[in-house]
Amino acid sequence: MDKTVTDPGNGTTPSESGASAVEKGDAKRSRRGKSRRNGKPRNAASPSHLRSADSPPDSSSIGSVEPDAEPRKRKRRRRSRGQGGGQAAPAVSAKIEQGTHTPPSQGKRSARGGKRNHRGPQGRPLVPTHAPKPAARQNGAASPAHPPLTADQRSHVHARAQTPYRDSGFDGSADMYAALDLGTNNCRLLIAQPTRPGQFRVVDAFSRIVRLGEGLVSTGRLSDDAMDRAVEALRVCAAKLSGRTIRRMRLIATEACRAAVNGEEFLERVTRETGLELEIISRETEARLAVSGCASLVGREARSVVLFDIGGGSSEIAVIHVGENRSNRLANHITHWTSLPVGVVTLSERHGGRDVTPAVFAAMVGEVEGLLDGFHCPPLGEIATEDFHLIGTSGTVTTLAGVHLDLPRYDRRKVDGLWLSDDEVTAMQDKLLAWDFAGRAANACIGPDRADLVLAGCAILEAIRKRWPSRRMRVADRGLREGLLTDMMADDGAWRRTRIRRAQMQGKPERKV
Numbered sequence: 001m002d003k004t005v006t007d008p009g010n011g012t013t014p015s016e017s018g019a020s021a022v023e024k025g026d027a028k029r030s031r032r033g034k035s036r037r038n039g040k041p042r043n044a045a046s047p048s049h050l051r052s053a054d055s056p057p058d059s060s061s062i063g064s065v066e067p068d069a070e071p072r073k074r075k076r077r078r079r080s081r082g083q084g085g086g087q088a089a090p091a092v093s094a095k096i097e098q099g100t101h102t103p104p105s106q107g108k109r110s111a112r113g114g115k116r117n118h119r120g121p122q123g124r125p126l127v128p129t130h131a132p133k134p135a136a137r138q139n140g141a142a143s144p145a146h147p148p149l150t151a152d153q154r155s156h157v158h159a160r161a162q163t164p165y166r167d168s169g170f171d172g173s174a175d176m177y178a179a180l181d182l183g184t185n186n187c188r189l190l191i192a193q194p195t196r197p198g199q200f201r202v203v204d205a206f207s208r209i210v211r212l213g214e215g216l217v218s219t220g221r222l223s224d225d226a227m228d229r230a231v232e233a234l235r236v237c238a239a240k241l242s243g244r245t246i247r248r249m250r251l252i253a254t255e256a257c258r259a260a261v262n263g264e265e266f267l268e269r270v271t272r273e274t275g276l277e278l279e280i281i282s283r284e285t286e287a288r289l290a291v292s293g294c295a296s297l298v299g300r301e302a303r304s305v306v307l308f309d310i311g312g313g314s315s316e317i318a319v320i321h322v323g324e325n326r327s328n329r330l331a332n333h334i335t336h337w338t339s340l341p342v343g344v345v346t347l348s349e350r351h352g353g354r355d356v357t358p359a360v361f362a363a364m365v366g367e368v369e370g371l372l373d374g375f376h377c378p379p380l381g382e383i384a385t386e387d388f389h390l391i392g393t394s395g396t397v398t399t400l401a402g403v404h405l406d407l408p409r410y411d412r413r414k415v416d417g418l419w420l421s422d423d424e425v426t427a428m429q430d431k432l433l434a435w436d437f438a439g440r441a442a443n444a445c446i447g448p449d450r451a452d453l454v455l456a457g458c459a460i461l462e463a464i465r466k467r468w469p470s471r472r473m474r475v476a477d478r479g480l481r482e483g484l485l486t487d488m489m490a491d492d493g494a495w496r497r498t499r500i501r502r503a504q505m506q507g508k509p510e511r512k513v
Helices: 069-080 090-097 224-242 255-259 263-274 283-297 344-351 358-373 395-405 422-434 437-442 454-467 480-491 494-505
Strands: 177-182 186-194 200-209 248-253 304-310 315-321 334-340 388-393 419-421 472-476
Touching (some): 283 334, 283 388, 334 358, 395 419, 422 472, 480 494
Antiparallel strands (some): 315 334
């Protein structure tokens, strides 16, 4: 943990349209066809046989068009631009096969000359061409080499664009790393490639709500239904991993498997049925990984930060003091940390998450405040400076951000890195508390899967805000997986290899650091 690493991402938000081409508007259309002058169709008095070939035929003109040199010329011009003939241009065919081409609507022309770029969502080729890499190391041990990608697997190389990473393109010559986080509520996977120092691009991603910790509070065990849901999601992750040559991967399990008496037994079943070997990490490791994953959201001007990760079965809190000499690894500046044995799943099961009255909400806040009373950290006066703020990484804070922005559907690019004032957070919590279960489920940023959990998360957030009042909070849609990837790439020297490879490709000598 002592090696130096630059934390991932720079917090910038990419263009919402990426580098993909868009259709031109009416202002860019050719003036041929149904052009009008002075409010009247050009050639309005022309006979039907002189009508533009672009004009849709009607019943009176069908079969009556006579051969004419001008229509033939126009047809040849359209064919030269890829508009005529019965076959699509090669680039368009490739794009259709990869599922990224959207045909223009009837009657609209494509870009002039047909010179539109047919590339992926971030302007990079979709099909990887790479040589086999060495076998991946899973949690520090060697694992069998994966077979090459099939055509179907190559079509799924691109994941959705994610803010802290450079882009979602694919570099066939770069190594790939994988991080999997099986939590109390979610199963998440990221596959990424290193780019510039401290950054990586996502090649593929997966996330599914499995509620592994459902019923854990009352029974102390993982239920059969919960384990079945988790195994099914892990099978999907195993399929994604088996289709790629992964240099190194780390697969972790958190609070549900830590707390359950049959947690180890469940992980043995996972290995038998999926081939994945998961490790149960400690609470301290979980807190450090959360800090590593969110480090790029802590600005250089910040001197004190309280970072919290509200999970399904536990909530990690880290107090960070950054002096004049800031380390490249922000986790080295953690002065105090704690892991509360309460999360959105466990708290909602104890108090009820569907019908939450103000009294129930206050009871949930009071329970978390009692747990925080046992956390001994510096007095508030020592950290509440002008440069102090909160950072929240969890579904709770990202949901609040989405509701605050009134998004028609959740958009990670708009949420990750967003600043919310203290008044805005309070307003969003009051808004959610005023909605009933159906109202919360109908919101696009919450949905039915989180409608009974979000207020429990708000109660944990409220207790944290009372303990560490701050004028602003930053939202992080990132966490353990990003921390895992950063640590693996740094320990493996991935960014140095990438720099050397790029220098060799450009014919430049390697710069010594």
